Amino acid sequence: MTMSNSSWSALDLDSVGAGGEAGGAKLNALRAGEGYLAFLRFQAIYAMLVAAADAEGVAVDAADRRVVDVFASVSREVAAALCVAASTADRQVNLAVEAVERLSKVARLMRDGVISVAAFGAVVLEATGVEDAELIAAVDAATASELAELGGVSRGDAEGVSRRMVAEIDPDGLRERRTARGKGVTVSHDVDGSDVTIATTPEDAAMIDASVRAVAGRVCENDSRSCGVRRHDAAVALLTGRPFVCDCSEPGCPVTASDDEIAAEFAKIVVHVVADAATVDGDADKAGWLDGFGVIDPHHVREIAARTDARLRPLDIAGLADGAAQAGNPYRPTATCDVAMRAVFGTCSEPGCDRSAWRCDLDHVTEYNHDAPAAGGATCPCNLNPKCRYHHLVKTFAGGWIDDQIIDANGVIWTEVTTPTGYTVRSRARNHWLLPDLGLVPCRHGEPVAPGVVDDVGQPMRGRSRTKAKHAYRMRIRSRRRYIAACAAAAKAAELDSAGPPPF
Incomplete structure (x- = not known):
């Protein structure tokens, strides 16, 4: 294999608008360059796919049940060229197809530096379920038009805009996919822990999140647990019916709450949904907004409005x-x-x-x-x-x-x-x-x-400096590694002791 130095280091950054800039402006120019290069990469991958399909006399989108089909062959070369795993290469090929065939207008925004590579990936993910050619063309055009005027587009912004366009252009399809997703609770075990996954509606997930946050927040400043551990303990307490208490072990803890106080706290939990009155009444199909989740389709708006625990309040703008x-x-x-x-x-x-x-x-x-x-x-x-x-x-x-x-x-x-x-x-x-x-x-x-x-004078202060926090984290990692090594050595010694004397 022959190695050669990359010529990119000799690139004149002034020629692409990133040479004389400084600070945020330079970072933005470089981000735009990443988008342009990603666009060229997708174009090159798609050209490879077309050439491979022509060589075999098949169409790019032809149904093929072979394990090693045109897609697999191109994906393997992409993996080798980019030095990535097979799954990552598959995603690159899929993104290339989306950039050329389904979301070409949004891809051109990436090429022109309006959106990032990550934002384009978010749009692709939100529009994956739209199958009809006319509908995906409409989603592509509407999403690109909205993103072009938004300004400062983040990955979350692109995701939200794309979701809204899908919700308004293909609401029936979105409802079918949402219904097919279903609900359930899954418990899985691993060698060193267990996971509980709850598949539910966005509004119920928001209620669960708010409930866990409300319970986990009922601790005093002497509680030693991290936010994540408190949320875990609060969720387990809610699911099992056990009380959630502060771990300060002080008898006079000021946040010890009675069942009635906790019930009153739950009564304050609100999940906000904002939608047009016409959509709620069924006279329009404009998307709505669920706080903590984002855009929801008009069918979903009406389903939430019909819940027995929903309270409708008009907003007098x-x-x-x-x-x-x-x-x-x-x-x-x-x-x-x-x-x-x-x-x-x-x-x-x-x-x-x-x-x-x-x-x-x-x-x-x-x-x-x-x-x-x-x-x-x-x-x-x-x-x-x-x-x-x-x-x-x-x-x-x-x-x-x-x-x-x-x-x-x-x-x-x-x-x-x-x-x-x-x-x-x-x-x-x-x-x-x-x-x-x-x-x-x-x-x-x-x-x-x-x-x-x-x-x-009123500026809040950190409990410790960033450097001290970093050092404390490193000490925890080192301590954990030493503990694991000591356990392994003890287990090995016990195994040797139990085996008896050597057979010689």
Whole structure:
């Protein structure tokens, strides 16, 4: 085998727009290059598939029951050329077919740097079940059109857009696939543990997640368990009927709760579904949104609305013109404004963050002035968006970051995040399609002239530094390895002792 140096290191980055850039702009240019190269790779793989099919006198999509068919032969060469496993090579060939035959318009967005390779893979996965040629063409065109206008597309964004298009273009097919998936509980055992898998509906999964989170959170600061272990213990307690208690072992633990208090906590659990009234009534087939899951098809919307535990509450968007803030506390939005802002974003407004909007803080983009409310950032749809606690802290305390929110002439809500290196990401509110009238609500306040000031003294601190946390993790790994080695040595010694003296 002859090895040669790659000529890529000699590539002039200035010629592709990545040479003189810095910071976020350079990273974005390189990401676009990855998408272009992936597009070329898919084109090359598909050309190999066509050539192999021509050589055997068959069509690329011809049904073939041979184990070693055209697809298998090309996949093997792909695996050898890319130095990947057979399963990974199969996926590359499948993605190549999708990029050329079924989702060519979305693939061109990857080629042009609008979406990433991972985002294209997410679209492929969501559209896999659409079989009709006309329907997949419609999904391809609609998804590409929406993604091209979205701005700052993450993998989760691409997945959500594709799911919505499939839900609205092929709702019957999606319902059939959802019904065929079924429900069940599977228990499997391995040599060192067991797994319990529950296959259920998205809304029930959201209820289970919220219930486990509510129970697992009932511990004091002296509880020694990690979040994952607490969730495990809470889930087991719920399934087996055992009590879930804090492990601090202190008799005066302040969070010890009675059964009545836990029942009251469960009564507060809400899973939010946002949909058009016409869809709920059966007069339209617009997709809906399930918090913590994403887009659901119109049939699913009506199924949830028909549940005995469902509560339907109309959302008066037009009424926000008379006031989006509470009369007694102008810092707090009204219930309608709160729900509307979380619904129109769906997730944290930070580009790429998929944290559920109902598990986020509702942030004043321009800081609210508690001393002079009329002079600071208003409590209004034009100045509110959800941020997860982490990104809220970054926005509040990290220097050099600039957040902005703009509503254009068509009522579309956009956010802009500018990094310390000067790179700006402009993104549309992900669920504008669900509440298109929200951005058209007129504002009754003036421009901010004296935004609130952040007190740096209030910044939360880590329990330990990143370096100490990393070292502690490494120590746990080393300790575990030494323990396993000691157990193996003890077992070997016991085996030798029990075998008696050597036969010589």
